[in-house]
Amino acid sequence: MPHGSDILLDLFVIFVAARVGAILARVLRLPEVVGEIAAGCVIGPSLLGWMAPSEPIEVLAEIGVVLLLFSVGLETRIDEMKRVGRSAFQVGVLGVAFPFVLGTLWAHGAGFGWDKSLFVAAAFVATSAGITARVLQELGVLQRQESRVILGAAVIDDILAMLLLGIVTALQAGEAIDVGQLALIVGEAVGFVLAIGLLGTRIARASTRRALPFSVGSPLSLALALCLGLAFLSTKFGLAAIIGAFLAGMLASETPQREELEHQTQPLLALMTPFFFVLTGAKIELAQLADTNTLLALATITAIALVSKLAGGFLGALALGRRSATIVGVGMMPRGEVGVVIASLGLAAGVFSARTYALIVAMSLLTSVITPPLLSFLFAREIKAKNDDLEQSG
Amino acid sequence: MPHGSDILLDLFVIFVAARVGAILARVLRLPEVVGEIAAGCVIGPSLLGWMAPSEPIEVLAEIGVVLLLFSVGLETRIDEMKRVGRSAFQVGVLGVAFPFVLGTLWAHGAGFGWDKSLFVAAAFVATSAGITARVLQELGVLQRQESRVILGAAVIDDILAMLLLGIVTALQAGEAIDVGQLALIVGEAVGFVLAIGLLGTRIARASTRRALPFSVGSPLSLALALCLGLAFLSTKFGLAAIIGAFLAGMLASETPQREELEHQTQPLLALMTPFFFVLTGAKIELAQLADTNTLLALATITAIALVSKLAGGFLGALALGRRSATIVGVGMMPRGEVGVVIASLGLAAGVFSARTYALIVAMSLLTSVITPPLLSFLFAREIKAKNDDLEQSG
Numbered sequence: 001m002p003h004g005s006d007i008l009l010d011l012f013v014i015f016v017a018a019r020v021g022a023i024l025a026r027v028l029r030l031p032e033v034v035g036e037i038a039a040g041c042v043i044g045p046s047l048l049g050w051m052a053p054s055e056p057i058e059v060l061a062e063i064g065v066v067l068l069l070f071s072v073g074l075e076t077r078i079d080e081m082k083r084v085g086r087s088a089f090q091v092g093v094l095g096v097a098f099p100f101v102l103g104t105l106w107a108h109g110a111g112f113g114w115d116k117s118l119f120v121a122a123a124f125v126a127t128s129a130g131i132t133a134r135v136l137q138e139l140g141v142l143q144r145q146e147s148r149v150i151l152g153a154a155v156i157d158d159i160l161a162m163l164l165l166g167i168v169t170a171l172q173a174g175e176a177i178d179v180g181q182l183a184l185i186v187g188e189a190v191g192f193v194l195a196i197g198l199l200g201t202r203i204a205r206a207s208t209r210r211a212l213p214f215s216v217g218s219p220l221s222l223a224l225a226l227c228l229g230l231a232f233l234s235t236k237f238g239l240a241a242i243i244g245a246f247l248a249g250m251l252a253s254e255t256p257q258r259e260e261l262e263h264q265t266q267p268l269l270a271l272m273t274p275f276f277f278v279l280t281g282a283k284i285e286l287a288q289l290a291d292t293n294t295l296l297a298l299a300t301i302t303a304i305a306l307v308s309k310l311a312g313g314f315l316g317a318l319a320l321g322r323r324s325a326t327i328v329g330v331g332m333m334p335r336g337e338v339g340v341v342i343a344s345l346g347l348a349a350g351v352f353s354a355r356t357y358a359l360i361v362a363m364s365l366l367t368s369v370i371t372p373p374l375l376s377f378l379f380a381r382e383i384k385a386k387n388d389d390l391e392q393s394g
Numbered sequence: 395m396p397h398g399s400d401i402l403l404d405l406f407v408i409f410v411a412a413r414v415g416a417i418l419a420r421v422l423r424l425p426e427v428v429g430e431i432a433a434g435c436v437i438g439p440s441l442l443g444w445m446a447p448s449e450p451i452e453v454l455a456e457i458g459v460v461l462l463l464f465s466v467g468l469e470t471r472i473d474e475m476k477r478v479g480r481s482a483f484q485v486g487v488l489g490v491a492f493p494f495v496l497g498t499l500w501a502h503g504a505g506f507g508w509d510k511s512l513f514v515a516a517a518f519v520a521t522s523a524g525i526t527a528r529v530l531q532e533l534g535v536l537q538r539q540e541s542r543v544i545l546g547a548a549v550i551d552d553i554l555a556m557l558l559l560g561i562v563t564a565l566q567a568g569e570a571i572d573v574g575q576l577a578l579i580v581g582e583a584v585g586f587v588l589a590i591g592l593l594g595t596r597i598a599r600a601s602t603r604r605a606l607p608f609s610v611g612s613p614l615s616l617a618l619a620l621c622l623g624l625a626f627l628s629t630k631f632g633l634a635a636i637i638g639a640f641l642a643g644m645l646a647s648e649t650p651q652r653e654e655l656e657h658q659t660q661p662l663l664a665l666m667t668p669f670f671f672v673l674t675g676a677k678i679e680l681a682q683l684a685d686t687n688t689l690l691a692l693a694t695i696t697a698i699a700l701v702s703k704l705a706g707g708f709l710g711a712l713a714l715g716r717r718s719a720t721i722v723g724v725g726m727m728p729r730g731e732v733g734v735v736i737a738s739l740g741l742a743a744g745v746f747s748a749r750t751y752a753l754i755v756a757m758s759l760l761t762s763v764i765t766p767p768l769l770s771f772l773f774a775r776e777i778k779a780k781n782d783d784l785e786q787s788g
Binding site for chain 1: 400401402403405406409410413449450452453454456457460612614615616618619622623625626629635658659660661662664665
C-alpha cells in the first residue's frame with residue numbers, strides 16, 4: 001500500500017551518513033561523534049541539502065540524547081558521585097562564573113549595552129553534557145574520577161545557567177529582579193535533583209530488595225518509563241531533559257537489573273543517538289560565516305568560550321591534580337545544543353541580530369567539534385602517564 | 395536549561411498507557427496488543443484527550459511497526475517461506491478477491507455508483523500485517539506453518555491491493571485503464587520482492603561466508619540501515635514500508651549474526667512499538683459512531699470485512715487442514731492502518747463523505763481489535779488439539 005513516507009528516506013540518509021562519518025572518524029583516529037557531527041554538516045542544508053531539520057527529526061534527536069544520558073546515568077553510582085561532590089560543585093560554579101564574566105566583557109566591548117551583554121554572556125555559560133558524555137562512553141572512561149566530576153558539574157552548571165537566564169531575561173524586560181522568586185525557582189530545581197538523587201535512590205534500593213516495582217512488567221519498560229517521566233519533569237523544573245534522564249539512569253543503576261539494562265540500552269543508543277549528533281551538525285550554517293570579519297569574530301568568541309570554561313573547570317578541579325583538572329576543564333567546554341537554544345531565545349526576544357545569533361550558534365557547535373579530539377588525546381596521555389608511573393614505582 | 399519539550403510528556407503518557415493497557419490485557423487473558431490499542435483509545439482525543447496524533451508521533455509509530463516487521467522477518471527463513479508459497483499465494487489472491495467483490499456489492503447496495511463502490515471496496519481489501527505479526531510473536535508461534543502462510547500472503551495481499559488501488563483510482567478519475575502501465579507497476583513490485591527475497595538472500599549468505607559487509611561496523615547498525623533502506627525503497631515501489639522491513643529482516647536472518655540481532659531488536663521493539671499500537675487506538679473516533687444507524691452500518695461492514703477475508707483465507711489455505719485454514723483466515727482479518735490510509739485517500743479524492751470515512755476507519759480498527767483474542771484462542775485450541783492427538787496416538 002502506498003504510504004507517503006519520505007521521512008523514511010530522511011531516516012535512512014541520516015542513519016547511514018552517521019555510520020559513514022563514524023567509520024571515517026575512526027580511520028582518522030578521531031572520536032566517532034566528530035564524524036557523526038561532520039556528517040550532519042555535510043548532508044545538511046549547508047552543503048548537500050540531503051536532509052533538513054524537521055520536527056520529527058528534532059524529536060528523534062531529543063529521544064536520542066535523553067537515552068544517551070540515561071545510559072550514562074546507568075554507569076554512574078550515586079555514592080561515587082557524592083565522593084566527588086565538592087570538586088563537581090566548584091567546577092560547576094567557576095565554570096559558569098568565568099564564561100559569564102568574560103562573555104559580558106566581550107559583548108560590552110563589541111558594542112552591546114550592559115543588559116544586552118549579560119544576555120549574550122548567558123549563551124556562553126551552559127555546558128552541553130551530551131557531547132562529552134558520548135566521548136567518555138566511547139573511550140570507556142565513565143568510571144574515572146574526572147568523568148564523575150564532569151557529570152556532576154554538568155548538573156550544577158545546568159541549575160546555575162537556568163538561574164542566570166532567569167536574571168538576564170528579567171533585566172532585559174526591564175523588570176526588577178524578584179530575589180524571592182528566583183530563590184524559589186532555584187530551590188525547586190535543587191530540591192528536584194536532591195530528592196531524586198538521594199531519596200529516590202534509597203527508594204529504588206529498598207523497593208528492589210523487596211522485589212517490588214521493577215518486577216511488575218519488564219525492567220526495561222519500567223526503566224524507559226522512568227527515564228521519559230523524569231526527563232519531562234526536569235523540564236518542568238526549568239532544567240534540561242537530559243538532567244532528568246541522567247538521574248533516572250542513576251536510579252536504575254541502584255537496582256539489581258543494572259547490567260541487564262546496560263545491555264539492553266546499547267541497541268537503543270545505536271538506533272537513536274545518530275539523530276542527535278547528525279542534527280547538531282546539520283544546524284551549522286556555513287554560509288552565515290563566509291566573510292573574514294565574521295570568521296574573526298567567531299574565532300574570538302570561540303576562544304573566549306573555550307578558555308573561560310577551561311579555566312573555570314581547571315581551577316575548580318585543581319584538587320585532583322593538574323592533569324585531571326585539565327581533562328575536567330576540557331570536558332566542560334562543549335556548549336552544543338544548549339547554546340543554540342539560548343541564542344534562539346535571544347533572537348526571539350530581539351536582544352541581538354541574526355548575525356550575532358549565527359555567531360553564537362556557530363561558536364556553540366564549534367566547541368562541540370573541538371572538544372572530542374582534545375578529550376580523547378588527553379585521556380590517552382593520562383592513561384599512559386599513569387602506566388608509566390606504575391612502571392617506575394613497580 | 396529550558397527546552398520547551400511537552401513532546402516528552404506525550405511520549406511518557408503514551409508509553410505508560412501502553413504498559414498499563416498491556417498488563418490489564420494480560421490479567422484479562424487477552425493479547426497485550428489489545429490492551430495497547432485500547433489504551434490509545436482511552437487516552438486519545440475520543441475519551442481523555444491526554445494525547446493527540448501528531449507528526450512526530452506518526453513517525454515514531456512508523457518506525458515502531460517497521461522495526462516490528464523487521465524482527466518478524468528475522469525469525470523467518472526464506473526456505474520455509476518458499477515451502478508454503480502455493481498456500482500463501484492462494485490465500486493472498488482469494489483474501490483480496492472475496493472482500494473486494496463483497497465490498498463492492500455492499501457499497502452499491504448502500505447507494506454508491508459502481509465506480510465509487512469499487513473505491514470503497516478497495517478499503518476492504520488490504521490486510522495490515524502489523525497487528526497479526528505482533529500477536530504471532532507474542533504467542534511465540536512465528537515458527538508455525540500457519541504463521542508463514544499468513545506472512546507470505548500479507549506480501550501478496552499488499553501487491554494486489556496496490557494494483558486494485560491503481561485501477562480504482564484511474565476509474566474514479568474517469569481515465570482509461572492503461573493495462574501496460576499497471577502491468578509494469580505490478581511487475582516492478584513483484585520484481586523488487588523477488589530480487590530481495592531470492593537474490594538478496596543469496597548475496598547475504600555468500601558475503602557473510604566471506605565475512606564481508608556485516609563485519610564492517612556493528613551488525614546491528616548495518617541491519618538497521620538495511621531495514622530503513624528497504625522500508626523506504628518498498629514505498630517507492632508502491633508497497634508498504636513494512637514489506638521492505640520484513641524482507642530486510644529475512645535477509646538479516648540468513649547471516650550468522652541472526653541470534654545476536656534477534657536479541658538486540660527486543661529493546662528497540664519495547665521502546666518503539668507502543669507508539670504504533672497506541673496511535674492506532676487513538677485514531678478511533680467514538681463520537682462519530684454515536685447513533686444507532688451508524689452503529690448498525692458499522693456492524694454490517696465490519697461483518698462483511700471479517701467474513702469475506704476469513705472465507706478467502708480459509709479456502710486459500712484449505713490444503714493445510716480446516717483448523718489451520720481457519721487460523722490463517724483469522725490472521726488475515728485485521729485491516730488496521732492500511733484501511734485508514736485508503737479511507738483517507740478516498741476522503742481526499744472526494745469519493746465519499748466524512749461519515750463513510752469514519753465508518754471505514756472504525757471498521758479497519760475494529761477488525762484489528764477483534765482479531766488478536768480470536769487468534770490467541772484458536773492457537774491455544776490448535777496446540778491443545780495437537781497434544782491430544784499425540785497422546786491418543788502415543
